[in-house]
Amino acid sequence: MTDGIDPSVPPSGTGCVECDDAGGWWVHLRRCAQCGHVGCCDSSPGQHATAHFRESGHPVMASFEPGEEWFWDFTREVGVLGQPLAPPRSHPEDQPAPGPAGRVPADWRDHVH
Template sequence: MDQVDPTAPPSGTGCADCEATGAWWLHLRRCAACGHVGCCDSSPNQHATAHARGSGHRIVQSFEPGEDWFWDYGAEEFAEGPELAAPHAHPAGQPVPGPAGRVPADWMRHLH
């Protein structure tokens, strides 16, 4: 899989783009090519998909505790992949949605 670099560490514990703009997310996805952590398509900003489109990196893995599935944005289907560099998920104590202190009280109204 030329779209996967198992040595690339995740870019952080939250969505890199939401962190940069002060936004919030529901669930996190990790780019299997470069480690960029972005928010899922249910999140208001859908940064994981935006990263895939902008970079051409089509494979992501869930960055949620207890989940290890891969998704291929190009084929629009689940995919197989190797174990990626640790950590494999955001910290278990990190709230969902997150991060703490930035999620609006009416957060469910903002989901896609």
């Protein structure tokens, strides 16, 4: 395993774990490169990806958006190079962003950070 990246671990699901549990919604999704936890980005109301870093100490997140392949190191606050993670590499392409469908309020732009 490269510092904070375990390419063998699959994602925890197709949406933010905490938002799904609470019936919430997200703007974009991030995936912990160490344990696979999927959380929402800092623009989302819950900011669960950053909360996961703070609680777990797992330093590297990857985008979980279709077509994006970047990694972010929270500890150093820089983008880093990573290796391909276990599939799937993103949420389903038919899942909208913001999402998920049916839970995003019409005034969602008023709730982003």
